[in-house]
Amino acid sequence: NATSRFTKKQWYQRRVRGLIRLVIEEALNFLPTYNKTVTTPKGIPYNGKAFLKGNCGVSIVRSGEAMEKSLRECCRSIRIGKMLIRHQEEDSGKPPKVIYVRLPSDIAERNVLLMYPLMNTGGTIHQSINELKKNNVREDKIIICTLFVTPAAVSLILREFPQVRILTTEVNEDCALHFGERYFGTDR
16 A cells, blocks of 8 residues: 555655556646647658647645656656645644745646645645636646545535546545655655
8 A cells, every 4th residue: 555654665656656657647638639640660650649739737845746757757848837835834724825836927828737646635736726826727727636635625626616627546534644755755
């Protein structure tokens, strides 16, 4: 089980990278394409698909950065923005606070793969979608890429943003809250 606290770091990272790759590849299936014919090395034309321009990723620092490598492996030249959103420890009733945002200047015209491996309450994703909407990104252009999510988080996001799509590997009451520490090796 990739969420076990007792998993060795290298094994954990390898399994999680596999899950991330699956979610990213599935998210790419939702992006717009056009028909394209290429010529193979043997000179044979092949009819396939290519992505329309105007896609980007946005990772929520720090754990969302674990998903960037898989996105880059699939789409080498894709633009990636970043957001840093912190929970306000002193008052858990307050929404998370946006600390830092760096997005492509033309993000309003782009489809956005919003990368954050776990959604426990949905508060961080909620704030990040609000920030994208402030930058004129339409809800129907946002695809959330996550690994672990609780039913409460799904309910919150879909109630507030019904046109957003969520792709995940697991919906479970017990969310892997230690993901970032385990993946980056900063756990004890």
